Amino acid sequence: MRGGYNVPVAGAPLCEVRELPAPDRLYLPLVSRRFRFSDVRVGEGQRVARGELLAVDPERFSIPLLAPCGGTVRLGELEGHVVLDDLDASSDPWAPSGSTSDEPGADPGGGPAAGPAGESVAHGLLALGAWPYLSDARTGDPVDPAKSPSAIIASTLRLEPFLAGGEAQLDGALERLARGLEYLRGLAPEAPLYVIIPDTDEPLAAEIRTAAAGCSGAHVVSVPMRFPFDDPALLARYLKLPSGPDTTAWAIPAEGVLAVEAALTHGRPCTDRVVSFAGPAVTEPVHFRLVPGYPIEAILADRLCREPARVVNGGLLTGVALPPEQHGIDSECTGLTVVGELTRQTLLSFARPGISRRSYSRSFVGTLRTDMSMRYKAGLSGEVRPCIACGQCVDVCPAGILPQLIHRHLYAGRLEEAQRMRVDLCVGCVLCSFVCPSKIDLRTELLEAKRELREEAEAVRAEAEAAAAEAAEAAAAKARADEAEAASTEGKPAPPEDATAAEAAP
Ligand code: SF4
Ligand code: SF4
Structure with missing residues (x-):
């Protein structure tokens, strides 16, 4: 593995996971990063129980949107959302769907308690909301349960600043975790299972290694704690997994393994997730x-230090x-990161060296303060300028490509040249844009080129199939x-054109 960079940014959360009070209503968005829950399966005023189906994404294997708790459905109150009100006031509707008990079958309503295999189990995971945690390692797309x-x-790693990784989950x-890994083995017994753990001396890392090593047939792989070495596409390349249109490696994060475990051990729907709330503008990360559906306004209230x-x-x-x-947390949300808007621009701020400023290059004295984290804001601190060929984007790129040369080809409209330089290997980690002193948004350019190439390839494939x-x-x-000609030559009656013609014949 090469490249990578840990961005020194202030506002990282503590490892502990806290609960928030139950809200009065839930606002479940019908759109998330990968899913469009356009097929709504409930009606206005309908009473639903926790885990009941609200809507599905018909384009992506009917991935379901489940009710996170019991309540009354309100449609049309808020565009693009299913609203749940009059929520169940049962003893603890916010209890995690993954039981904290380590005993299989502890839930009296329990599901399968043994390591299962096959497509029916995959469909069980789909119905219980655990399936969306699995994704295609190379593309990030949802995977086919069949x-x-x-x-x-x-x-077990999540290296992007602030998001909850194994240390919190x-x-x-x-x-x-060990039981969830066994279930995954059972789900695809022929496929090798790689468990990615951090290459550190932390006691938890050693415990994770021991737990993962206990899973029969699992290969434990240590990875340096440098962003974005947890990216599934990079890991698939690193592990030299075969690639091709009909070859799919699945990727799943630690919380997904726990969701699989909860679903298959207790038969419980997966209706909660750990969401980081962090960033330089947050009072207590x-x-x-x-x-899903938890009101965003209720999370932000009284918790921002900059506006x-x-x-x-x-x-x-x-x-x-x-x-x-x-208005609400969507079903794939991993975190809310809050940064202050840039309201006042300091003259030549991008170029002024200073003890309190950090930069990837050594252009600021602050680089010498290794303990310092920057309070980044949502501003560029300078305008976009031409590439100065500093090579910093190449230095950090974990995909081993040359972002600045690809940028030149794309700038000139030479998409084929960009592809010759393997723009398809870009994993969108954004480090190139982050370190670029010329403020060029390389990542957006490269991802847009990847999208165009993918659409072209799909169009060519569809044309070839047609x-x-x-x-x-x-x-x-x-x-x-x-056949008809041969029959007429031999004096036999010609075969009918089709079944309708055959039936219509006297
Ligand atoms: S966004 Fe793409 S090109 Fe830029 S550093 Fe990441 S992998 Fe490399
Ligand atoms: S980091 Fe920016 S300025 Fe430096 S080589 Fe890359 S694109 Fe050019």
Whole structure:
């Protein structure tokens, strides 16, 4: 592994996971990063129980949106959301769906308690909301429950600033992790299982290693704690897994392994997740255990130290600004990162060296203060300028490509040249944009080029499939015509054109 960089940014949360009080209502967005829950399966005023189906994504294997707790459905109150009100006031509707008990079958309503295998189990995970944690290691797309993977990568790392990784998710849950890994083995017995752990001397890392090593047939792989070495596409390359249109390696994070364990041990729906709430504009950065739909306003209230602030859905580097119309946590949210908006620009701030400023290059004296974390703001601190060929983007790029040369080709509209330079290997980690002193948004350019190339490839594939189908149809028609001609030559009645014609014949 090469490149990578840990961005020194202030506002990291503590490892502990806290609970928030139950809200009055939940606002479940029908759109998340990968899913569009356009097929709503509930009606206005309908009473639903925890784990009941609210909507599915018909385009992506019918991935479900589940009710995180019991309540009454309100449709049309808030565009793009299913609202739940009159929430169940049962003893503890916010109890984690993954039982804290380490005993299999502790839940009286329990599901399968043994390591299962096969497609039916995959569909069980789909129905219980644990399936979306699995993704295609190379593309990040959801995976088909009807297909088997070539390998499974289970990662206990999450290295993007602020997001909750194994250190927050796995403390006290190592037996559950081991059981979840066994279930994954059972799900695809032929596929090798790689368990990614941090290459550190921390006691928890050693415990994770022991728990993972206890899983029969699992290969434990240590990875340096440098962003973005936890990226599944990089890991798939590092592990030299085969790639191709019909070869899929699955990737799953630690919380996904715990969700699989909870679903298959206790038959419980996966309706909660750990969401980091952090960043330089947050008074007390922390991880919260939340359910989808939790009101964002209630999370932000009295917890910001800078305003105006920009709320980012996800981590500091790869998250996207939260749209103002989104009112609740979506079903894939991993964190809310809050940075102050840049309201006042210091003259030549991008170029002024200083003891309190950090930069990837050695252009600021602050680089000498290794203990210092920057309070980054949502501003560029300078305008976009031409590339000065400093090579810093190449230095940090973990994909081993040359972002500045690809940028030149893309700037000139030479998409094929960009592909020759393997733009497809970009994993979108954003480090190149982050370190670029010319403020060039390399990552957006490269990802856009990747998208265009993928669409082109899909169009070519669809055209080839249509041509093949047309050729097959033409060959079949010719075979029928030849048969008819042969029959008429021999004086036999010609075969009917089709079944309807045969029935209509006297
Ligand atoms: S080119 Fe892609 S993989 Fe390389 S640093 Fe930039 S965003 Fe990351
Ligand atoms: S970091 Fe920016 S300025 Fe430096 S080589 Fe890369 S694109 Fe050019």
